[in-house]
Amino acid sequence: MSSIPKTGDFLGHPKGLFLLFGTEMWERFSYYGMRAILVLYLVDLVERGGLGFTRGDALSLYGTFTMLVYLTPLIGGWLADNVLGQRKSIIIGGLLMALGQFTLGTPHEFVAGFEIEMFYAGLALLICGNGLFKPNISTMVGDLYKDGDHRRDGAFTIFYMGINLGAAIAPIVVGTIAEKVAWQYGFVAAGVGMIISVIMIYTLGNKYLGNIGVVPAAVVSKANSKSDKKEPLTKEERDRIKVIFIMSAFTIIFWAGFEQAGGLMNIFANDYTDRMIGAFEVPASWFQSVNAIFIVMFAPIIATIWVKMGPNEPTSPVKFAFGMFFLAIGFLFMIGATMQQGGDVTVKTSMSWLIFAYLFHTLGELCLSPIGLSMVSKLAPMRLASMLMGIWFLFTAMANKVAAFVGSFIGEGADSVDNAMAIFAGIAITATVSGIVLYLISGKLVDWMHGAEGNTEHTEEENLEEELEITATR
The missing domain is CATH 1.20.1250.20 (MFS general substrate transporter like domains)
Incomplete structure (x- = not known):
């Protein structure tokens, strides 16, 4: 059973809500910043730091990437529910995504001859990390409130604003760095956002979230289950x-x-x-x-x-x-x-x-x-x-x-x-x-x-x- 820490309120809500707000905001900053420049980076000329893909190949790869971004949360959600717990899944997923961004941001001269291999490795890390991160953080918001607490409603509005704030500022910040300086620096900037997200949840999680998201949901569900009998539809x-x-x-x-x-x-x-x-x-x-x-x-x-x-x-x-x-x-x-x-x-x-x-x-x-x-x-x-x-x-x-x-x-x-x-x-x-x-x-x-x-x-x-x-x- 989740224990809600008594750390006081901010703007009428548990301070843990604003920790989750910031964690998700910086993760969305990282993802949407990378998403904004990915296709542009793929189709740009090699001599300008891009990969020189044709438009068709770039869009095909982009579609495969975003498809897997929506598929891997099925696996990540199962792992969180049955093995890792939500908090550990978020931290591991965040670190994998940060590593993926930094892999994409590796200057081509450091990996001469292996640029494509490093690029695919970066995407793979992002896909795996997203699978662990995406399905878990939103569900922790509701756990901050006891049943019947009317503040739960406003909490999701605040959390929703964090998501869209990160999604709004990311293309402006990351895109400017990528297009005006270098593509690789754009990916690095997105990676920095992800690191901030992980640091926030890792260092402040115990204080403001207590044991919320620590115990896998399947363990709790099994303890509360009264019957294993399966009824027909x-x-x-x-x-x-x-x-x-x-x-x-x-x-x-x-x-x-x-x-x-x-x-x-x-x-x-x-x-x-x-x-x-x-x-x-x-x-x-x-x-x-x-x-x-x-x-x-x-x-x-x-x-x-x-x-x-x-x-x-x-x-x-x-x-x-x-x-x-x-x-x-x-x-x-x-x-x-x-x-x-x-x-x-x-x-x-x-x-x-x-x-x-x-x-x-x-x-x-x-x-x-x-x-x-x-x-x-x-x-x-x-x-x-x-x-x-x-x-x-x-x-x-x-x-x-x-x-x-x-x-x-x-x-x-x-x-x-x-x-x-x-x-x-x-x-x-x-x-x-x-x-x-x-x-x-x-x-x-x-x-x-x-x-x-x-x-x-x-x-x-x-x-x-x-x-x-x-x-x-x-």
Whole structure:
């Protein structure tokens, strides 16, 4: 059983919350900083410190990397629950990620002839470390509060802000260092962020978290278990599982479009966007901060709108449909950007196209992401909850690989602008059709939920926090 330390409060919350806030903020700084420059580093010329990949190869590798980033938490979560405990998993995972960043940041002259091998070694360390870190820290937030403590709601809002603060500042800091100084220094900067995260949880964990996250969850669960008997699934449970699989399948389309942000749209920002403001050239990686900034701005607004709608609040499938429509609108702006080029790769487009695209993609994310995991937690039978949550992340992993496959069709040379337009149009059409289908079948999906949709009574504050809490898992 977790022991909550009595170290006093800060801003009305246990000080341990702000330790977890800082730990996660610096980890997100590290990850999103690396993510912002990865594709740009891959496609840059070798003589400028890059690896000289083609766009297609770079986007394919990026997709494989992000796919594994979503797959390894399944293994890391199991290890934390059954062997290591959450705290030890976070520390080990953080050290592996820091080592991975520093491996990527090794100057090429120090590893002459083995640059590619060192690069893949760095990615492997990041993937393994992320698997241990990602699934564990968010769950520790709730353990800081006893059952019935109303402060738990506000805690996830604060934690959510830490995630997005790290995601917002990372591309600006890391991207500036990488693009203005050297790519390797950018990775080193991301590694420093990860080291800060590990130092915080290692040195302050016992003081502010007590024994929270020390004992593996399976040990606690086994001690509390009263029966090992496995009951067969009921018809209601089977219907709810069908809903999870159907909704998860649709998320492949959404995330395959949304995740163009770190790949194809990152390349578009670098190669085809006029980034000059007076005499200053905005680094392409800075655009990776736009989504996180918009989330901080609009997440409380969107969540509040849902809550204020009360009984008229759209169902989860309808919200998913809205997310698809917003994604499609975002890509209409990217189509506008390619039309401005008129097929000429030498023409630079306005930055506003990208900014508006990211705005509508963020609105789509806020219609889909905050309720997706919540939906799984409501519909999954308790004895299958972990497995079905893993299935949800499995579909997200598949989407990242699909995103890279689609983006890789941009190709090289004179046809790349026309190819980009075809990609953006194809995603917009697919998202629109998917949204329409989701809307049409939403009634049947709600029937299969058997009352799980909106069958509990909470205060407005609790409903609002449910939205923000799940968004914090981004």
